[in-house]
Amino acid sequence: MSGMKNAYELAMERLGGESAELSDGQKKALAEINSKMKAKVAETEIMFDQQLANETDPAKAAFIQQTRQAQAAKIKANAEEEKEDVRRNP
Template structure:
């Protein structure tokens, strides 16, 4: 399964074959490892917070429910940003920047 980045790079390469960045097999493997690691982190946080959300629903506390939903969104966004940052470092390391 290709990442959104890889699909976008394929489209760019079709439009501008000379300007495309190619990734080594090591870089592709590192990017895959990063995706796997962060998917696991995201799933771990979701499981933890979903449990808290269930408890808040059972207690009937609407403020706690909203706070946990907000925390869940923020955690997911933060981890996705960290993932993209880590992947960008791998991409730049291969391009010599």
């Protein structure tokens, strides 16, 4: 690849790793993982937002907010693991 480097390639250079070219299949798989992750995060946020809208107790509302953030972080972490698997296995 010539020209500008993407964020992944720049990060790999900074970390001392090698940046391998991704196949079209890998790029499609990564895009699919991103799409599913965004949909799951949005679904989770909607569910918890509905709970928050109905909650009047500040302590319970704070717990719901923390749970929402934890669930979103878990979804994103799982997606990152899936993407790493795709990058490692062409």
